[in-house]
Amino acid sequence: MRRDRIAEDIYTFSSDVYAQVVSGVILTSEGSIVIDTLPFPEETREVLAFARERGRGPVRYVINTHHHSDHTNGNYIYAEAEVIGHRLCRQRMLTQGARSLADAKRDTPELNEVELRAPNIVFEHDMFVHLGGRSLLITPLPGHTDDSIGVMIEGDRILFSGDAVLPVPHIVWGDTDETARTLRAVRTLKPESVIQGHGDLLLKGELAEEIESSIHYLESITTRVRELVQNGAPQAELQEIDIESCGKSRVPLDGLVQFLHRDNLAALYSRYLKASNPKVRSQRR
Ligand SMILES: [Zn+2]
The missing domain is CATH 3.60.15.10 (Ribonuclease Z/Hydroxyacylglutathione hydrolase-like)
Structure with missing residues (x-):
C-alpha cells in the first residue's frame, strides 16, 4: 500500500x-x-x-x-x-x-x-x-x-x-x-x-x-446523452461518447475512470429515457 x-x-x-x-x-x-x-x-x-x-x-x-x-x-x-x-x-x-x-x-x-x-x-x-x-x-x-x-x-x-x-x-x-x-x-x-x-x-x-x-x-455528458435520448437513439450509441471527447483523460486510476464514465452514461440514459416516456406516449396518442 x-x-x-x-x-x-x-x-x-x-x-x-x-x-x-x-x-x-x-x-x-x-x-x-x-x-x-x-x-x-x-x-x-x-x-x-x-x-x-x-x-x-x-x-x-x-x-x-x-x-x-x-x-x-x-x-x-x-x-x-x-x-x-x-x-x-x-x-x-x-x-x-x-x-x-x-x-x-x-x-x-x-x-x-x-x-x-x-x-x-x-x-x-x-x-x-x-x-x-x-x-x-x-x-x-x-x-x-x-x-x-x-x-x-x-x-x-x-x-x-x-x-x-x-x-x-x-x-x-x-x-x-x-x-x-x-x-x-x-x-x-x-x-x-x-x-x-x-x-x-x-x-x-x-x-x-x-x-x-x-x-x-x-455538462458534456448530460447534453450529449440527452440529445441521444431525444433523437430516439439506442443505448449502444453511448459507446460513441468517449471520455476524451468530454474533456477527461482515460489514464487516471489505472484506467478505471473509463468504467466510471461508461457507468455515468448508462445511468443518465436510463434517467432521461424514463423522464421522456410520458411524452413519447402522449405523442403516440
Ligand atoms: Zn469510493
Missing part, C-alpha cells in the same frame, strides 16, 4: 487492491483521527498498525465520507473509536449495508470477517471536531451520494473530499447538478490541497482547472 506524508502528522494510505481508494490518518497529542476505512481488512489493519505505532494515544475517531463499502468496510477494525458520519450515511448503512455486505462476501471471501459498523455520531449540517490542538470542519458535499461529506483540516487547509472530488465525477447514485454545485463549493473552501476519495492528491495550483474540467465533463 502506498503511504504519503501530506503534512506534519497527516498521512494518507492508498489501496493497492481496490481502485486506489484513500484512507487518511491525523495524529494528534490526544490520539488519532482516521478518515475513511478501506474495503479489505488486511489493508485497514496496516493503517491501524501505523496509527498505533506512530500515534500518541488511541484512534479516537473514524470519519466516513459516505456510506459506500470501499470507504466503510474497515470501521469495525477500529473497535476503540467513535465513528462519525452524515445522518444519511448511518441510515443507508443500516438499511442497505447488511444486504450489500452479504452479497459482497459471496463474491469475495476476503471480506468474510467484515462486520457492518455504522456511524454512531451523526450530523446534518456543519460539524467541528477538536482534538489535541487540531480542528476539523466536517461539511456536507452531496452529489456523488446524498450523504457525502468532506473534512477540512483547519490551519493546513487540507480537504479530504471523499468521492465528491474524483478524477472523473461519478454520478450513478447521485445527481449531476448537485455534483457541479458541490465542486464549486469545494473551490470556495479554498483548500491548499484536496485528498480525493480515490487517486492522487490535488494541489492548490491544479484545483481550479481540475474543477473546471469536471464541471465541463458533467
Whole structure:
C-alpha cells in the first residue's frame, strides 16, 4: 500500500487492491483521527498498525465520507473509536449495508470477517471536531451520494473530499447538478490541497482547472446523452461518447475512470429515457 506524508502528522494510505481508494490518518497529542476505512481488512489493519505505532494515544475517531463499502468496510477494525458520519450515511448503512455486505462476501471471501459498523455520531449540517490542538470542519458535499461529506483540516487547509472530488465525477447514485454545485463549493473552501476519495492528491495550483474540467465533463455528458435520448437513439450509441471527447483523460486510476464514465452514461440514459416516456406516449396518442 502506498503511504504519503501530506503534512506534519497527516498521512494518507492508498489501496493497492481496490481502485486506489484513500484512507487518511491525523495524529494528534490526544490520539488519532482516521478518515475513511478501506474495503479489505488486511489493508485497514496496516493503517491501524501505523496509527498505533506512530500515534500518541488511541484512534479516537473514524470519519466516513459516505456510506459506500470501499470507504466503510474497515470501521469495525477500529473497535476503540467513535465513528462519525452524515445522518444519511448511518441510515443507508443500516438499511442497505447488511444486504450489500452479504452479497459482497459471496463474491469475495476476503471480506468474510467484515462486520457492518455504522456511524454512531451523526450530523446534518456543519460539524467541528477538536482534538489535541487540531480542528476539523466536517461539511456536507452531496452529489456523488446524498450523504457525502468532506473534512477540512483547519490551519493546513487540507480537504479530504471523499468521492465528491474524483478524477472523473461519478454520478450513478447521485445527481449531476448537485455534483457541479458541490465542486464549486469545494473551490470556495479554498483548500491548499484536496485528498480525493480515490487517486492522487490535488494541489492548490491544479484545483481550479481540475474543477473546471469536471464541471465541463458533467455538462458534456448530460447534453450529449440527452440529445441521444431525444433523437430516439439506442443505448449502444453511448459507446460513441468517449471520455476524451468530454474533456477527461482515460489514464487516471489505472484506467478505471473509463468504467466510471461508461457507468455515468448508462445511468443518465436510463434517467432521461424514463423522464421522456410520458411524452413519447402522449405523442403516440
Ligand atoms: Zn469510493
